[in-house]
Amino acid sequence: MQDSTITEEENMGNAVTHFEIVGTDAAALQAFYRDAFGWTVAPTGPGYAMVHPEADSGINGGVGTPPEGPGSRVTIYIEVEELDGALAKVESLGGRRVFGPVAVPGGPTIALFSDPEGHVIGLTKSATIRGRQEAG
Numbered sequence: 586m587q588d589s590t591i592t593e594e595e596n597m598g599n600a601v602t603h604f605e606i607v608g609t610d611a612a613a614l615q616a617f618y619r620d621a622f623g624w625t626v627a628p629t630g631p632g633y634a635m636v637h638p639e640a641d642s643g644i645n646g647g648v649g650t651p652p653e654g655p656g657s658r659v660t661i662y663i664e665v666e667e668l669d670g671a672l673a674k675v676e677s678l679g680g681r682r683v684f685g686p687v688a689v690p691g692g693p694t695i696a697l698f699s700d701p702e703g704h705v706i707g708l709t710k711s712a713t714i715r716g717r718q719e720a721g
Contacts (some may be wrong), residue, residue: 590683603662604646604708611649618648629691653684653697660697662707669697671708675700701711 608614611632619626624636626648633649651658665671668686675698676682683705685696693713699705 586716591673596638599663599665601644603707605658605660605662605707606646606648607651607660608657609650612652615648652687660705660707662695662709664709664711666711667700668694668708668710672696672698697721 606614606618611634615626615634615636618624618636622638625639626634626636628634629647633647633652635645636648637645652716672682672686679701683697683699685695685698686708688694694710696708697705698708
């Protein structure tokens with residue numbers, strides 16, 4: 586009889602590790618979320634800032650203008666080991682690659698895809714989301 590025990594590592598899904606709220610007026614969006622929820626806003630480049638809830642729970646995010654061009658959206662980011670492999674799987678299941686992969690200066694390596702109903706979802710490469718250097 587084969588051992589069908591699943592290890593904790595094999596049973597774990599991919600975590601949501603980041604969120605992003607982007608639109609046409611980065612400064613107004615950043616001020617809104619800072620004032621409405623008390624988030625710390627740390628600019629990281631033109632039109633974009635990291636936001637930190639400074640709470641005991643929750644995840645950090647970004648607020649600004651979208652890197653892929655004009656538009657407004659709210660996106661969650663899912664951590665994966667390998668972006669191209671995850672995008673290939675998404676595409677094989679009916680999703681579509683939207684943007685990337687691209688290394689964000691001083692930040693993670695990301696990509697965006699849309700699911701079969703058109704929802705835009707982000708991916709972050711595991712080795713880069715926690716501030717680690719990307720290997721090769």
